[in-house]
Amino acid sequence: MKWSIKNEYCISCNSTYYKHKGKGLCSKCYSISTEIKKLDNANENELDNFMLKYISSPDKNKLKSLDINMQKEKIKNIIISKKLKYLIQYGQIESNKIKVDIVKIETILNEISRRAGRKNNLYTNRLLKFDTRFNNEQREIIALYLLKMLI
Ligand SMILES: [Zn+2]
Numbered sequence: 131m132k133w134s135i136k137n138e139y140c141i142s143c144n145s146t147y148y149k150h151k152g153k154g155l156c157s158k159c160y161s162i163s164t165e166i167k168k169l170d171n172a173n174e175n176e177l178d179n180f181m182l183k184y185i186s187s188p189d190k191n192k193l194k195s196l197d198i199n200m201q202k203e204k205i206k207n208i209i210i211s212k213k214l215k216y217l218i219q220y221g222q223i224e225s226n227k228i229k230v231d232i233v234k235i236e237t238i239l240n241e242i243s244r245r246a247g248r249k250n251n252l253y254t255n256r257l258l259k260f261d262t263r264f265n266n267e268q269r270e271i272i273a274l275y276l277l278k279m280l281i
Pocket residue numbers: 140141142143144145155156157158159160
C-alpha cells in the first residue's frame with residue numbers, strides 16, 4: 131500500500147516512519163514546517179520566544195549580534211537538525227538513497243551512547259571486524275532498528 135495517495139514516502143525526510151499528515155509531509159515534518167513558517171513571520175518579540183525554546187544561553191548572546199534574518203536562518207537550522215537529522219537518515223536508508231557502512235553503524239551507536247550519558251565515542255573503530263561478516267542488507271536492518279531509538 132502506498133504511504134499516501136500521491137507519494138510513496140514523505141517528500142521531506144523520504145521516510146514512511148510517520149503517518150502522512152498533509153501536503154506530502156509526515157506528521158513530524160509537517161509540524162516542523164509549521165514551526166518554520168511561524169519563525170519566518172516572527173517579529174523581534176516572537177523571535178525571543180523561539181530563542182528560549184531552541185537556543186542555549188551562551189549561544190543566545192552570539193546570535194543577538196546578528197541581523198534578524200541571520201538569526202532566523204540559524205534558528206531554522208537548529209530546529210531542523212535537532213528534530214529531523216535521524217529521521218532523514220532513516221528515510222535515506224529506507225528508500226535506498228544511502229548505503230550503510232560499518233562506520234555509519236558506529237556513528238549511530240556513538241549517538242546512542244551519548245544519549246545514555248557517555249561522552250566518549252565508545253564505538254569508534256570497534257566494529258571494523260564485523261565489516262566482512264555483514265552484507266549490505268544486514269547492515270541496513272541493524273541501522274534502521276538502531277535509528278528508531280534516536281527518532
Ligand atoms: Zn517526513
